[in-house]
Amino acid sequence: MDVSGLLARLGLSPPNGPLEVRSPIHGQVIASVPVTTDPARAVQAAAEAFAAWRVVPAPKRGELVRLLGEELRRAKPDLSLLITLESGKILQEGLGEVQEMIDICDFAVGLSRQLYGLTMATERPRHRMMETWHPLGPVAVITAFNFPAAVWAWNAALALVCGDPVIWKPSEKTPLTALAVNALLTRAAERFGGVPNGLSQVVIGGIEAARTLADHKGIPLVSATGSTAMGKALAPRIARRLGRSLLELGGNNAAIICPSADLDLVERAVLFAAAGTAGQRCTSLRRLIVHHSVRDRLAERLKAAYGRIRVGDPRDPATLVGPLIGAKAYQAMRHALAKAGAAGATVTGGERLAVGGWNQAFYVRPALVEVRRQTELVRSETFAPILYVMGYERLEQAIALNNGVPQGLASSIFTRDLGEAEAFLAASGSDCGIANVNIGPSGAEIGGAFGGEKDTGGGRESGSDAWKAYMRRATNTINYGRDLPLAQGIVFTT
Ligand code: UN1
Numbered sequence: 001m002d003v004s005g006l007l008a009r010l011g012l013s014p015p016n017g018p019l020e021v022r023s024p025i026h027g028q029v030i031a032s033v034p035v036t037t038d039p040a041r042a043v044q045a046a047a048e049a050f051a052a053w054r055v056v057p058a059p060k061r062g063e064l065v066r067l068l069g070e071e072l073r074r075a076k077p078d079l080s081l082l083i084t085l086e087s088g089k090i091l092q093e094g095l096g097e098v099q100e101m102i103d104i105c106d107f108a109v110g111l112s113r114q115l116y117g118l119t120m121a122t123e124r125p126r127h128r129m130m131e132t133w134h135p136l137g138p139v140a141v142i143t144a145f146n147f148p149a150a151v152w153a154w155n156a157a158l159a160l161v162c163g164d165p166v167i168w169k170p171s172e173k174t175p176l177t178a179l180a181v182n183a184l185l186t187r188a189a190e191r192f193g194g195v196p197n198g199l200s201q202v203v204i205g206g207i208e209a210a211r212t213l214a215d216h217k218g219i220p221l222v223s224a225t226g227s228t229a230m231g232k233a234l235a236p237r238i239a240r241r242l243g244r245s246l247l248e249l250g251g252n253n254a255a256i257i258c259p260s261a262d263l264d265l266v267e268r269a270v271l272f273a274a275a276g277t278a279g280q281r282c283t284s285l286r287r288l289i290v291h292h293s294v295r296d297r298l299a300e301r302l303k304a305a306y307g308r309i310r311v312g313d314p315r316d317p318a319t320l321v322g323p324l325i326g327a328k329a330y331q332a333m334r335h336a337l338a339k340a341g342a343a344g345a346t347v348t349g350g351e352r353l354a355v356g357g358w359n360q361a362f363y364v365r366p367a368l369v370e371v372r373r374q375t376e377l378v379r380s381e382t383f384a385p386i387l388y389v390m391g392y393e394r395l396e397q398a399i400a401l402n403n404g405v406p407q408g409l410a411s412s413i414f415t416r417d418l419g420e421a422e423a424f425l426a427a428s429g430s431d432c433g434i435a436n437v438n439i440g441p442s443g444a445e446i447g448g449a450f451g452g453e454k455d456t457g458g459g460r461e462s463g464s465d466a467w468k469a470y471m472r473r474a475t476n477t478i479n480y481g482r483d484l485p486l487a488q489g490i491v492f493t494t
Contacts, residue, residue: 003030003085007176009078011183019204021176024088024323025313027360033175036203039167043218045198046138046165052196054135054163061161062112064195067188068157069105072098075184079149079177081315086174087148088322089277090314101153101181103446104462108157111467115162126481133471135163136244140213142224142234145325146280146383148174149181151225151248154446154462155470156185156200162470165196167219169203169210171226173325178202207233214238221246221470225282228381228407228455235457246469247457248450250381251409253432253441254287256398256424258415259294265438266414267301270387271320273440275309275366278321279385280329282456283410283434283442287378288389289398295391302368302389303348311363312355323355323363324384330362333384337367339377340388346370350386379405395420403431408453410434410441433460 004014017034036042053061072079080094089097117131141155148170156166170178182202189195203209210230214222214237221244224234228250238245255273257266273285290298314322324330330352337350350367366385371378378388392398402411411432413424421437424430433452434444444450449464451457460466486492 003082003176006078006082006085007031007180010075010082010180011187012180015176015179019172019175021086021173022326023085024325024361025085025315026356026358027326030085031176033179033204036205036209039169039203039205039209039212040216042167042198042201042203043138043213043216045201046167047218049165049196049198050135050137050163053165053199056163058112058115058161058163061163062109064188064192065105065112065157065160066109067191068185069102069109071184071188072102072105076102079180079184082180083148083177084314084322086177087145088314088325089146090319090322091317093277097147097150100150100446104150104153104157107446107463108161111158112161115467115471117473122477123487124479124485126479126483127485128478128480130476132474132476133162133468134474136470136472137220138165138167138218139470140167140169140219140222142169142210142213142222142226143171143178144226145171145173146277146282147225148177151461152178152181154450155223158467159470160199162467164221164470165199165201167201167203167213169205169213172204172206175202175204178204210234211237214243215241217241217243220244223459223461224248227383228457231457244469246459246461248282248459248461249457250407250455251282251284251441251452252286252379252381252405252407253283253410254289254402255285255411255440256392256395256402256413257288257290257294257298258395258413258417258420259291260416261294261414262416262438263294263298263301266298267305269414269440270302271305271309273442274387275306275321275385276442278324278364279366280325280383281442283444284385285387285440285442286381287374287401287405288387289392289401290389291398292391292393295389299368299370299389306349306366306368309366311353311365321366321385323361327362329384330364332382333364333367333386336377336382336384336386337369340369340371343375343377344372374401374404381407395423399424399429406455408432409456410436410444410452412436412439412441414438
């Protein structure tokens, strides 16, 4: 597999360095990249860029992001193929990931003219009170292998229009995608002209690099996407220096299937949400909570459908499920399935499949696991295509199961009953950051705020008013009179 031609088309000369990049498609090395020796230097460069970028008017900053959107449109086929090579996701999902980047660029361009603050009624005569949103400073963006480009884009497109430089630490498994995306941004910056050096940087490294960024006073915001363990390791470091963190961590996402649910719709939604991306989305469907009256019927349908899923080379357009990212992910899956089996669950699928004679690659048939109870195993996230199926009798019980896990990212209900749907969306319903009706928990659009509660970390990225995390708010009180009335009517005269 020769990636140099692909990288060249994306504006990247062949990288060279000590970090080997393996494609999960066959498990072989496809490139090697340099490692950043001194991440703190990047913070210095970002501080200098910040001084210049924060005074560029926001709609002009939006122009840079508009140009990035153009570069992404042009590079879409090449960039999505690189994402497929490096992360193992199928071509359709690689294209979808790049589209998600384009969409957030469009959103951010509009936003660059809408960084609105409020004006507030003041209690004092001849006064005016308002708030202004100012750029915050350098933002560190730490991303995972499974969305090697889009998660950066949700953060970077907003950060750039908000006036903040971006330092990106991608997963060590997907540095090529990061370098290629940064090259596209460099192209956009050249067309824009006058972009300060250090506005967008890539730091390649492991946990040490992440720690340096988390500890650094020069980074007011660290946005980190990945496992709950990673978030719990970084958050106290950021908190110790009173930095802000935006965390988007693990999910253990459920769907409740009610008696009135349209099972054709459910079957399609479950396949995409549970088996798609080989179960390696933070929003992947991991738990199916099915009313007893439809449980057996649905389980039979899903078993048949799972048997038909095409697992294979993600470059083949007929493939629906590509490989797992690597050996560790496979071992975690085996471990979970063995544990479930030992506890009496019925496991269908989950076996390793030989594809292309590549014995360093890990292809698996997605697994359905019928369980009687929501055990500790079911309550923990295994980043692999395992769907636990359990039953319920009353809706309150189903909602309690939905909420009865440490994570709080995405959730959904399938019903034709308006009362059930509303109960699920209400304050006493799903406790997740994402709650859907008649669609699965994964595959969110960029227009909404993305993230969740509890062990998911509480952060919100992407649409709605998530931009506010990337700015600082100043409250301004202006006295245009000649007196000095004090708030709360305080009298203070000599
Ligand atoms: C992730 O897996 O970290 O909602 C992000 C979704 C995608 C993003 C997933 N838009 O499934």
